[in-house]
Amino acid sequence: MNKKRALFLLILAFILIFGAENIANTLIRILEQDIFEEEIRKEPTTTETFEGNETYEDTDILEENETQTIAITKTSSELVTPDKEPPYIKFYKKLDNTTITVNNDKLIVEHYDRWLPYLWISINNNTIHLPPYPLYEYNTTAVPATYVYINSTYSRAEYPLNEIIKQIKVFYKDGANIELNIDVESKLCYIELIENDTLGFTTCDNAIYLPSISFYGDSMYDVIVYDVNTTVIEFLQNQLINELGATSYYDLVWKLLEWIDENTEYEYIYAIYDVKTPIEFYYERIGICADYAVFTASALLAGGFNETYILEFNTIEEAHATAGVEINGVLYILDQRLPVYEWNDYVEYVFKPEGTVMQILKISLDEHGSSVIEIRPINPNQLMIMNKYPDTYPSDTIPEQLVHDAMTILSNKLGFTYTSSCLYNQYYRWELLDWEVLKAYTPLFHRQFASLLASTIEKYLYSDLSKARCVWSTIKDNTLYIYIG
Numbered sequence: 001m002n003k004k005r006a007l008f009l010l011i012l013a014f015i016l017i018f019g020a021e022n023i024a025n026t027l028i029r030i031l032e033q034d035i036f037e038e039e040i041r042k043e044p045t046t047t048e049t050f051e052g053n054e055t056y057e058d059t060d061i062l063e064e065n066e067t068q069t070i071a072i073t074k075t076s077s078e079l080v081t082p083d084k085e086p087p088y089i090k091f092y093k094k095l096d097n098t099t100i101t102v103n104n105d106k107l108i109v110e111h112y113d114r115w116l117p118y119l120w121i122s123i124n125n126n127t128i129h130l131p132p133y134p135l136y137e138y139n140t141t142a143v144p145a146t147y148v149y150i151n152s153t154y155s156r157a158e159y160p161l162n163e164i165i166k167q168i169k170v171f172y173k174d175g176a177n178i179e180l181n182i183d184v185e186s187k188l189c190y191i192e193l194i195e196n197d198t199l200g201f202t203t204c205d206n207a208i209y210l211p212s213i214s215f216y217g218d219s220m221y222d223v224i225v226y227d228v229n230t231t232v233i234e235f236l237q238n239q240l241i242n243e244l245g246a247t248s249y250y251d252l253v254w255k256l257l258e259w260i261d262e263n264t265e266y267e268y269i270y271a272i273y274d275v276k277t278p279i280e281f282y283y284e285r286i287g288i289c290a291d292y293a294v295f296t297a298s299a300l301l302a303g304g305f306n307e308t309y310i311l312e313f314n315t316i317e318e319a320h321a322t323a324g325v326e327i328n329g330v331l332y333i334l335d336q337r338l339p340v341y342e343w344n345d346y347v348e349y350v351f352k353p354e355g356t357v358m359q360i361l362k363i364s365l366d367e368h369g370s371s372v373i374e375i376r377p378i379n380p381n382q383l384m385i386m387n388k389y390p391d392t393y394p395s396d397t398i399p400e401q402l403v404h405d406a407m408t409i410l411s412n413k414l415g416f417t418y419t420s421s422c423l424y425n426q427y428y429r430w431e432l433l434d435w436e437v438l439k440a441y442t443p444l445f446h447r448q449f450a451s452l453l454a455s456t457i458e459k460y461l462y463s464d465l466s467k468a469r470c471v472w473s474t475i476k477d478n479t480l481y482i483y484i485g
Contacts, residue, residue: 093201093204102199116132116157118183122178123172128171129143143160145377149372152368168193177190190204220310221361228294236298253300256299260336266289267287267288275294289336297310306364308363309323310360311359312359327444339440344390349439393441402450405446410458410465416465418472421472426485432457432481
């Protein structure tokens with residue numbers, strides 16, 4: 001025991017004898033701290049040094065049920081600001097609410113507000129648009145962002161630098177001005193092509209832009225940004241989700257698509273109008289794929305999912321958008337009409353290999369109840385990213401149990417006997433080949449698929465089934481045969 005600790009104990013004993021309790025408690029705490037610091041000095045430590053004058057000490061002693069503690073010490077009491085940007089940042093421009101950064105392979109735009117500024121480059125009377133999402137206008141030169149993030153107070157877009165430079169070189173002539181236009185900042189910034197492989201900024205002038213210069217309107221993206229929020233979610237919960245009476249997430253997904261299938265109508269004429277908000281679509285119940293996608297994604301959030309997806313495609317015939325949601329690692333597609341598809345079946349039987357996924361939007365809500373959006377364009381070479389989703393029923397054959405359960409539903413409803421003896425007393429045979437409900441089957445929605453198959457058979461055969469004494473079914477070469485006697 002060292003001398004300081006012996007002296008403490010002597011004074012402590014004296015104080016306790018004479019009842020000075022407050023002073024005694026203070027000295028006990030001092031003594032405990034002294035013992036703790038001595039034990040710490042005995043522990044071997046490993047130290048890693050990083051840039052910024054910081055050392056991270058890790059005792060690396062983890063007993064069972066203990067939490068590792070990392071102590072951080074700084075040699076300076078003030079935050080160190082580097083004299084220049086890190087080397088991977090080549091150029092950096094700060095405007096009022098927007099920063100523009102050029103690094104080795106990206107042009108990055110950050111905006112400290114709800115929506116991104118619209119950017120375009122002017123060069124020799126030509127325009128190169130830098131939209132946050134793909135443009136569909138013909139004869140338009142554009143380099144869309146490869147990644148977009150938007151929340152209630154901040155937005156970010158990343159553009160491929162090599163593609164921008166490639167387009168600039170198409171129009172560039174010696175001495176030509178290259179002007180970067182930023183609409184919400186009312187700024188025109190002059191940029192230069194440096195050694196043909198990167199961009200630099202010089203000065204920025206004030207500019208006035210007409211509202212029509214922007215491609216923004218009530219697009220699908222604008223509706224998600226401004227009209228998917230707590231107010232909309234609560235509306236959908238009260239008007240729709242609570243009425244569905246779902247007992248699980250699987251049940252909710254199916255019942256939601258069933259409600260959409262039975263209560264809404266697709267109409268091409270609405271393609272010329274702005275995309276509807278979820279509340280507008282709920283009341284009007286008519287629209288195009290973008291209206292359906294936004295409404296469905298919003299309703300899934302209202303149903304309790306933390307995040308949903310909108311997938312945009314290019315097919316042979318047209319562009320298309322649909323909603324999706326993940327449950328237990330499987331991606332399910334809700335595309336206007338029943339049934340619900342697993343991603344792999346949707347690609348094979350609906351989307352088909354001729355199409356390409358243009359981009360995926362991930363939508364969620366932040367702590368303030370505002371939408372958070374991430375946009376990732378996907379080119380055909382990156383489509384394998386989607387292969388991470390499993391196919392829970394890869395054989396895509398007609399399950400005997402599915403048919404049995406569907407026929408049992410009809411037997412209970414219409415009164416016929418479901419028996420194999422009907423095979424020999426039949427007067428009518430019906431063949432069901434290549435129908436969607438059988439292609440899309442997944443065991444995780446078995447009960448729902450059985451009900452859907454039953455209602456489909458009833459729709460085609462009601463007059464015969466309602467008079468039948470017996471019914472039987474067989475499956476041969478992945479074709480369903482129904483025998484009625």
